[in-house]
Amino acid sequence: MENALKPGVKLPEEDLGTHFGVSRTLVRAALAQLALEGLVDIGKTKSATVARPTKADAREAFELRRALEREVAHLVAGRWNADLGRALETHIAAERTASDQGNHKLSVRLGAEFHILLADMAGNSLLRRYVFEVVGRTTLILAVYGQAHPQQDSLDEHIKLVEALKRGDAADASEIVDAHIRSVEDRALSDLDPTDGAGLAEILSRYSRPI
Structure with missing residues (x-):
């Protein structure tokens, strides 16, 4: 809800699992749920990124x-x-x-x-x-x-x-x-160019131990 992770930021399963101390299976399930809610995009290679809506x-x-x-x-x-x-x-x-x-x-x-x-x-x-x-x-x-x-x-x-x-x-x-x-x-819907935000490691470091 804070817009901390900007659209397009990569969400590697291994990094997220290590950071939060959970298995990649749990991370994968969480990302799949977020994808259903339109908050995450999962590509053909199964790599996940923060969604970028049109x-x-x-x-x-x-x-x-x-x-x-x-x-x-x-x-x-x-x-x-x-x-x-x-x-x-x-x-x-x-x-x-x-x-x-x-x-x-x-x-x-x-x-x-x-x-x-x-x-x-x-x-x-x-x-x-x-x-x-x-x-x-x-x-x-x-x-x-x-x-x-x-x-x-x-x-x-x-x-x-x-x-x-x-x-x-x-x-x-x-x-x-x-x-x-x-x-x-x-x-x-104002005509502004999308802006890039901080990377995943920087954002996660604000909430828990760094990866």
Whole structure:
């Protein structure tokens, strides 16, 4: 969710297995699952790389995400209670802290997790699964094409959405989340050249022992 590994980065099974202390069989299974979710490409030689979606892929992913999250907003508005409100307010407080501290990577991750948290609250496990997958895909798309969405803008939009949910206004909440995702999509489809990121070893060294 942090866009740490950029599209096209190679994902060698041996390096990943050594780094995380697991067998290549487990690594291969994990990569196969990520490929099913559209996050990894596996070539004819069975070599894996971080997926590089096309702009057509991007349009389809954002179109699906808007449809799914409009339904999430509708369902959450109908199930609203004080516990849901407290959970979202706690999450928004964490987003605000990350934004105030200028921690962009954490802000990106928390922003994505806000939408997954909402999907958790909708009470539909299949819907939650599909939202989780499409949020992952659109996060990858932003890594390829997008300009960074100003975190304060995202935070303000999340707050506005929660206010509509508190009112039980399903129609307004659905419109707000649609507009929010559309603004992210507009940045994702801006005409920018894809940028190269750090290599696998450098990224993994941030999370565990180096390979």
